[in-house]
Amino acid sequence: MSTTGLPAHFTETELKLLQALVYQECGMHFDERRAHFLQDRLLRRLKECRLDSFYSYYRLLISQEGQQELSRLLENLTVNETSFFRNKAQLDLFHKYVLEDLLRHKQEQKDYSLRIWSAGCSTGQEPYTLAMLVADGLAYYYMRNPLPFDLPTPKPLVPPPWKVEILASDISYSVLRAGQEGIYTESQMSSVDYSYRLRYFDKLGERYAVKKALKEIVHFDFHNLKTEYLPQRNDVIFCRNVMMYFDEAEQKRLVDKFARCLNTDGYLFVGHAESLLGLTENYSMVHRNSGTAYQKIEVPV
Ligand SMILES: C[S@@+](CC[C@H](N)C(=O)[O-])C[C@H]1O[C@@H](n2cnc3c(N)ncnc32)[C@H](O)[C@@H]1O
Numbered sequence: 001m002s003t004t005g006l007p008a009h010f011t012e013t014e015l016k017l018l019q020a021l022v023y024q025e026c027g028m029h030f031d032e033r034r035a036h037f038l039q040d041r042l043l044r045r046l047k048e049c050r051l052d053s054f055y056s057y058y059r060l061l062i063s064q065e066g067q068q069e070l071s072r073l074l075e076n077l078t079v080n081e082t083s084f085f086r087n088k089a090q091l092d093l094f095h096k097y098v099l100e101d102l103l104r105h106k107q108e109q110k111d112y113s114l115r116i117w118s119a120g121c122s123t124g125q126e127p128y129t130l131a132m133l134v135a136d137g138l139a140y141y142y143m144r145n146p147l148p149f150d151l152p153t154p155k156p157l158v159p160p161p162w163k164v165e166i167l168a169s170d171i172s173y174s175v176l177r178a179g180q181e182g183i184y185t186e187s188q189m190s191s192v193d194y195s196y197r198l199r200y201f202d203k204l205g206e207r208y209a210v211k212k213a214l215k216e217i218v219h220f221d222f223h224n225l226k227t228e229y230l231p232q233r234n235d236v237i238f239c240r241n242v243m244m245y246f247d248e249a250e251q252k253r254l255v256d257k258f259a260r261c262l263n264t265d266g267y268l269f270v271g272h273a274e275s276l277l278g279l280t281e282n283y284s285m286v287h288r289n290s291g292t293a294y295q296k297i298e299v300p301v
Pocket of ligand 1: 079
């Protein structure tokens with residue numbers, strides 16, 4: 001016990017118990033390399049809850065009244081690093097190939113809905129980046145394939161009859177609130193070039209606020225990727241830099257669930273350090289100019 005009344009460290013058994021609970025709740029896997037981080041966050045939560053032993057905290061976590069504290073602990077354990085236009089090669093593949101392919105294909109079928117899911121969206125930079133790329137992609141598409149009627153002025157970001165929905169989900173309520181607010185500092189905006197800033201942001205003092213029209217395309221919602229009840233009928237899923245915190249068994253379960261959440265021929269994008277190699281038979285790899293994505297294939301049963 002330290003002078004503050006808090007334990008100076010936790011035993012291996014205590015940490016194993018907590019690891020198992022975290023894994024069961026959200027799929028995050030804490031191996032030895034991340035044990036120090038787990039200890040540090042655990043100590044913080046004990047201090048915050050004014051509890052002085054691991055077991056009193058653990059009992060709280062598994063109790064009915066402890067649900068809110070469990071969410072807080074999980075929030076404290078997540079890594080929320082993100083940025084606008086992250087992984088340019090992959091976004092080029094999305095913009096120039098996947099989106100073109102989807103728009104053409106859907107128009108042929110007279111299906112004018114497009115649904116993209118940013119799973120593990122953190123503070124919103126990823127879904128807003130996708131919204132900007134989709135708005136530009138649609139405008140460019142209609143420059144080359146004009147609509148048979150005039151659009152109202154000012155031109156809407158999403159020309160009718162298209163309906164675009166970008167779902168942004170996360171397990172952390174605090175990042176979801178930040179995303180919903182959509183206000184970013186100069187340093188968070190460093191990867192957004194001026195033409196995007198001009199068209200899609202308003203200046204708000206020292207910060208930048210996402211314009212209303214772009215915000216209307218993006219919907220933030222809580223979803224825990226560990227559960228079975230995940231958003232269905234997506235044309236594209238972006239789940240980047242999330243799976244890397246899961247172990248192989250959980251990664252496999254997740255990409256198979258994603259296959260069920262995708263429309264026929266839908267696409268899945270994972271992070272630069274993540275791969276579907278050896279995990280699943282449900283996708284084929286699409287690779288263009290250093291960008292990689294995975295397209296769902298129907299596996300005969
Ligand atoms: C490193 S950020 C990645 C953000 C963004 N996708 C990107 O690549 O820039 C990982 C996000 O995944 C979320 N996350 C972790 N486990 C999750 C789970 N089980 N369900 C939903 N989101 C989860 C975290 O809260 C965090 O915001």
